[in-house]
Amino acid sequence: MTAPTLAIRDLTLGFRGWAGQVDVLHGISLHIMKGERVALVGESGSGKSVTARIVLGLLQQLKTARIGGLVAFEGQDLSTLSARQRHALRGTRMSMIFQDPTSSLNPVYRIGSQFHEVLKRAEPGISAADARRKAQAALADVAIPDPARALDSYSFQLSGGMNQRVMIAMALANEPSLLIADEPGTALDVTVQAQTLSLMRALVEKHHTSVLFISHNLGVVREFADRVYVIYKGRIVEHGRSADLFADPRHPYTRALLSAVPRITGGGIPEIDDVSESYFAPMVVHEGCGEPGEVG
Amino acid sequence: MKRTLFILLRNPLSALGLFLVALVVLSAVFADFIAPFPTHAGAVVDFANFNKPPEWPYVFGTDLVGRDLFSRILYAYRISLLLGVVVLVVAVPIGVTIGLVAGYLGGWTEYVLMRITDVFLSIPPLVLAMSMMGLLQPTLTNGMLAVTAMWWPWYTRLVYNLARSEKEEGYVLAAEVIGASKAHVIFREILPNCVPSIVTKMTLDLGFVILIASSLSFLGLGVQPPTPDLGSMVADGAKYLPDSWWLTVFPGLAILVAVFGFNLVGDALRDVLGTGQ
Numbered sequence: 001m002t003a004p005t006l007a008i009r010d011l012t013l014g015f016r017g018w019a020g021q022v023d024v025l026h027g028i029s030l031h032i033m034k035g036e037r038v039a040l041v042g043e044s045g046s047g048k049s050v051t052a053r054i055v056l057g058l059l060q061q062l063k064t065a066r067i068g069g070l071v072a073f074e075g076q077d078l079s080t081l082s083a084r085q086r087h088a089l090r091g092t093r094m095s096m097i098f099q100d101p102t103s104s105l106n107p108v109y110r111i112g113s114q115f116h117e118v119l120k121r122a123e124p125g126i127s128a129a130d131a132r133r134k135a136q137a138a139l140a141d142v143a144i145p146d147p148a149r150a151l152d153s154y155s156f157q158l159s160g161g162m163n164q165r166v167m168i169a170m171a172l173a174n175e176p177s178l179l180i181a182d183e184p185g186t187a188l189d190v191t192v193q194a195q196t197l198s199l200m201r202a203l204v205e206k207h208h209t210s211v212l213f214i215s216h217n218l219g220v221v222r223e224f225a226d227r228v229y230v231i232y233k234g235r236i237v238e239h240g241r242s243a244d245l246f247a248d249p250r251h252p253y254t255r256a257l258l259s260a261v262p263r264i265t266g267g268g269i270p271e272i273d274d275v276s277e278s279y280f281a282p283m284v285v286h287e288g289c290g291e292p293g294e295v296g
Numbered sequence: 297m298k299r300t301l302f303i304l305l306r307n308p309l310s311a312l313g314l315f316l317v318a319l320v321v322l323s324a325v326f327a328d329f330i331a332p333f334p335t336h337a338g339a340v341v342d343f344a345n346f347n348k349p350p351e352w353p354y355v356f357g358t359d360l361v362g363r364d365l366f367s368r369i370l371y372a373y374r375i376s377l378l379l380g381v382v383v384l385v386v387a388v389p390i391g392v393t394i395g396l397v398a399g400y401l402g403g404w405t406e407y408v409l410m411r412i413t414d415v416f417l418s419i420p421p422l423v424l425a426m427s428m429m430g431l432l433q434p435t436l437t438n439g440m441l442a443v444t445a446m447w448w449p450w451y452t453r454l455v456y457n458l459a460r461s462e463k464e465e466g467y468v469l470a471a472e473v474i475g476a477s478k479a480h481v482i483f484r485e486i487l488p489n490c491v492p493s494i495v496t497k498m499t500l501d502l503g504f505v506i507l508i509a510s511s512l513s514f515l516g517l518g519v520q521p522p523t524p525d526l527g528s529m530v531a532d533g534a535k536y537l538p539d540s541w542w543l544t545v546f547p548g549l550a551i552l553v554a555v556f557g558f559n560l561v562g563d564a565l566r567d568v569l570g571t572g573q
Contacts, residue, residue: 088475095473098466099466103465104467104470105467106467106471106485108488109488
């Protein structure tokens with residue numbers, strides 16, 4: 001069996017400040033196999049985004065961050081790599097897309113030249129003409145109607161949905177093996193979000209890209225992910241295949257999270273405790289979903 | 297660029313500013329052709345025509361040794377503009393770089409750089425420039441040096457604050473994630489987004505640099521005679537007010553025109569580029 005694209009084991013994170021250490025992650029474990037789409041779901045402040053930043057090696061540079069546990073990317077322990085080696089992985093082997101696509105593009109450069117920068121990461125000597133050809137093909141892949149015109153535009157001249165597709169195209173341009181999507185399209189309206197997500201899904205399937213999908217939008221997760229981890233206050237509380245988990249949520253926190261989804265049939269949002277003793281109940285793992293090396 | 301110019305010309309105040317700036321710049325550049333007495337920029341003495349009120353061919357009158365004031369003002373503009381441009385060309389890159397680095401890197405780097413900046417800012421600017429000129433020889437180069445030393449911290453402050461807000465923008469994180477180096481993020485991502493504010497401040501400052509340089513020469517610490525300088529011309533004439541009013545009024549008006557012109561253009565640029573602070 002090949003190594004998973006991403007394996008996280010007992011990851012802990014704390015920030016040391018003037019008033020002592022604040023613990024953010026209390027030993028989370030997760031893994032993503034090649035070509036798998038895995039969602040990390042939780043409320044704001046549960047530790048979703050910091051997990052993504054550790055995987056990208058961005059938090060390791062922070063002097064106040066205390067990181068423990070193992071993060072292995074394609075079988076390689078990230079903590080054994082130098083900052084330079086971690087840096088070499090970013091933008092080539094792993095990439096990321098963000099909540100707000102429009103602010104993720106620098107307003108002073110045309111899309112084309114930003115695309116060129118991205119392609120240069122994988123192929124430093126790439127010529128402008130080659131980069132343009134590749135960028136056009138990549139934009140055509142994300143169903144942008146007139147790629148040449150889009151490349152000559154600035155981000156503020158394109159719609160939010162177009163920018164999101166440009167971001168997806170850029171993130172996948174260097175054929176990374178892992179794509180981290182941090183609440184993609186939360187800033188977009190729902191129909192555009194659905195379109196871009198199905199587009200992204202088709203593309204990652206085509207390229208066999210693994211995806212770590214970070215979201216608090218359960219409807220989107222249900223559509224998009226193969227497996228789901230539910231995170232609460234820095235702990236994974238439930239782990240299962242999307243279908244199983246949504247059909248049969250077993251952990252009290254997952255149930256609370258699912259019942260908090262507003263329903264169009266009315267009835268309002270039910271009263272849910274913000275914090276309940278039961279949310280700290282032990283982790284629930286659904287059948288056949290153990291971490292590799294533990295359950296198999 | 298074309299659009300900017302169009303908007304500038306549509307507003308009467310900014311059009312006036314542009315006109316004044318063009319007037320000052322053109323008269324400085326073409327001083328050799330416009331000035332009726334080009335030699336009067338140097339050490340020339342013509343006691344036959346000394347201290348004359350404005351009359352043809354001396355449209356602004358003559359000074360105490362008989363030199364044409366109009367010609368001298370044209371050449372003085374040349375020195376003032378040169379000084380202003382050199383000061384900004386040296387001070388702005390220093391100030392901007394320090395501000396960007398401090399704002400983006402944060403931590404100890406920020407602490408050290410910004411405290412050094414604060415020390416410079418805490419000394420009244422004219423006092424700093426005066427003490428530097430007192431220590432050094434009062435030459436044009438040292439004058440530029442003194443004004444530069446008091447000028448860069450203002451750009452550090454401006455850009456530091458801009459960089460602090462820009463680094464929270466999504467595109468900075470996006471660049472970091474694709475593996476951009478710190479230098480790339482600072483100079484290729486953040487800096488271009490600060491340029492409108494920097495350009496606006498530079499335009500406004502060109503007038504102030506001319507004013508400060510004139511103040512220094514007024515105090516006898518700037519450019520030395522016989523080189524024409526607006527500040528020292530005002531200072532020399534002040535002793536003979538109000539009888540020989542043209543000795544001070546015309547150089548004073550010349551300073552006013554330059555500073556007013558650059559301020560109007562700077563204000564207009566701020567509106568056009570949307571860099572209101």
